[in-house]
Amino acid sequence: xxxxxxxxxxxxxxxxxxxxxxTGRAIAGMTGMVLAGFAIALGGVVDSPFLAITSLSFGAGxxxxxxxxxxxxxxxxxxxxxxxxxxxxNTGANIGGAISPxxxxxxxxxxxxxxxxxxxxxxxxxxxxxxxxxxPGKGLRQDTF
Numbered sequence: 001x002x003x004x005x006x007x008x009x010x011x012x013x014x015x016x017x018x019x020x021x022x023t024g025r026a027i028a029g030m031t032g033m034v035l036a037g038f039a040i041a042l043g044g045v046v047d048s049p050f051l052a053i054t055s056l057s058f059g060a061g062x063x064x065x066x067x068x069x070x071x072x073x074x075x076x077x078x079x080x081x082x083x084x085x086x087x088x089x090n091t092g093a094n095i096g097g098a099i100s101p102x103x104x105x106x107x108x109x110x111x112x113x114x115x116x117x118x119x120x121x122x123x124x125x126x127x128x129x130x131x132x133x134x135x136p137g138k139g140l141r142q143d144t145f
Contacts, residue, residue: 009068032066033128044117
């Protein structure tokens, strides 16, 4: 988190300046989420505890890499309602954070850690590809709120 979160914020700003808000934010957000998914999946199948910890740590790091794109996009999408939009986004993240500590070991108990971490990996990868539909440069309709 100490390295990946500020690095991701810096990268999303550079990419947005170079390619525009939509493409720049999407590249940073998608890259972080997809790489996190692959690192998490790898952590579930390696035999070495050291490699598993390393892979899962990089998975967390890549998730944090995407955070700058999330928060910047809420401001880009709705300057007048950035607080509301940020609150909604954060609520969704906290719901996942509340469910995962129970769901992950339950899945591992029934189907094993590779499946459990594979589910987390799929969620991250799908989240990454959702960036293809997010258009911060376009903004939200003003009658939305």
